[in-house]
Amino acid sequence: MITPSLEKLRQKIQxxxxxxxxxxxxxxxxYLSGFSGSSGALLITADRQIILTDSRYYQQVGQEAPEWELAEAGYDWPGYLAENLAGFGLHQAKIGFEAxxxxxxxxxxxxxxxxxxTLRETSGLVMALRVSKTADELTAIRKAVALADRAMAHIYQWIQPGMTEKQVAWELEVFMxxxxxxxxxxxxxxxxxxxxxxxxxxxxxRACQLGDVALIDMGCVVDGYCSDITRTFSLGEPADSRFMEIWRLVFNANAVAAAxxxxxxxxLAADAYARDIIKAAGYGDYFGHGLGHGVGLAVHEAPKVSYTSEDAIPVGAVITIEPGVYLPGDFGARLEDMALVTENGLEILTGVPKIDILFR
Structure with missing residues (x-):
């Protein structure tokens, strides 16, 4: 079966x-073929879809993309294509590529x-199809988010003073x-x-001490799809008296934007829901990045959720909501959730609690 996305792309090509x-x-x-190999190209015409790749992936193409033609192109697929243009019906053709x-x-x-x-550059033809997720994609994303939730919950129980940043990062990777x-x-x-x-x-x-702020930003891949979550907490009573003010500010900015x-x-408007709250509290200069980004096969993909874009966020997109405040030399706080965009608002996918103080 040829996927609806491939047919939509053919319409765009035309x-x-x-x-x-x-x-x-x-x-x-x-996304288009199911082929997950790290090298090669898809060649799509009005009536053919071909994977050009090397011998490392010939069997894999058959397993992952049985409805696609395999072109055994070796390590020089452009040269192979040039030699076989007539066979593909592409002599003197106009061929688009992803600039x-x-x-x-x-x-x-x-x-x-x-x-x-004639090689003609294009931009965003496939990414535009990927923004709104299918039911199967959402199933995979929910699995990845659920596993990230379990990993963070595990760290809440496992972490102790004296553990280093590298130790905690490794524990998360092993767990996931x-x-x-x-x-x-x-x-x-x-x-x-x-x-x-x-x-x-x-x-x-660096080892964590009682009173330290801890920030953990992580995610995993399940069935090809990504998750992304950030939690910030103080290990024990915070040593910096400003921590609770900043944490609550970021928590509120996250909640208001999500609602x-x-x-x-x-x-632009989505970003402003959180940014305006942080600005009003006097910390606007300490929130430099955008509010969020799309997540799917890539952990950072369209749509942007940022003051740098005025594009509308479409139904079916999966995005992050991740406001932060960073005080150089002292500490920072970021709280990040993943969410599905619906006509009626956001469905928050991330489930692990946001904890301000993790007592030990």
Whole structure:
């Protein structure tokens, strides 16, 4: 069965006045075909869909994408395509490609060998299809979120003073993989004390002490789909008297935004629901990043939920809500949930509690 998404893409290809389309971005390849290999390209025409890849993946294509043709292209699929243009019915064709996924060096190589076609750059044709999730995609995302919830709940029980950031990050990875994750969504962020003021801190050998702020941002991949969650807490009574003020501010900003966003809300407006609260409290300069982002096959994908975009957030998108305040040299706080966008508001998918003080 050819998926509805592939047929919708064919309509877009036709609307762009293209004869064929190359898909090289990894998540887009998987979304359209089911093929999860790390190398290759999809070649889509009006009546054919072909996977060009190397010998590492010939059997895998048959298993994951049985309704796609396999082109045994070896390690030089552009050269293979150039030699077989006539067989694909693409002599002097107009072929589109994903400009955002192709380096200048790769494009120059394509242009050198594909001299009998016109290469035409496009942007966002497949990503636009991926934004609103199908029922099957939501099932996988819910599994990934549930596993991340269990992992965070485990850390709430397991963490003790004296443990290092690296130890906690490793414990999370072992737990999630043992419970069925195929990978991490991204390199886990575990930060203690002043390191929590770094929004994307890298785990170090710093040990957590009673009174330290701890920030944990993590997620996992289940059935190809990602989760993403952040929790911030003080291990024992906070040493910094400002912690509870900041934590409650971020908690409130998260809750207000989550209650206000629905399908059709612009990214700019969604971001403002949280940002205006933080600004009003005098901490606007300490919330530098956007409110959130889409999550799916990639942990960061469309739609943006940010002051940098005025696009409307569509029904069926899965997004994060993650306001934060970061006081350089002291501490930071971020609280992040994943949510499904519906006509009537957000369905919060993340279930693990937000805890301000974790007593030990």
């Amino acid at each position: 609307a762009e006045n293209l004869d064929a389309f190359l898909v090289t971005q990894m998540e887009n390849r998987r 955002e996924a192709v380096s200048v060096a790769a494009f120059n190589k394509w242009r050198e060998v594909l001299t009998d076609v 993989r043992a419970q069925g994750a195929s990978a991490l969504s991204f390199e886990t962020i575990v930060a203690f004390g002043p390191n929590t003021a770094l929004p994307h801190a890298t785990p170090t050998d 206000a966003i629905s399908a059709g809300t612009t990214s």
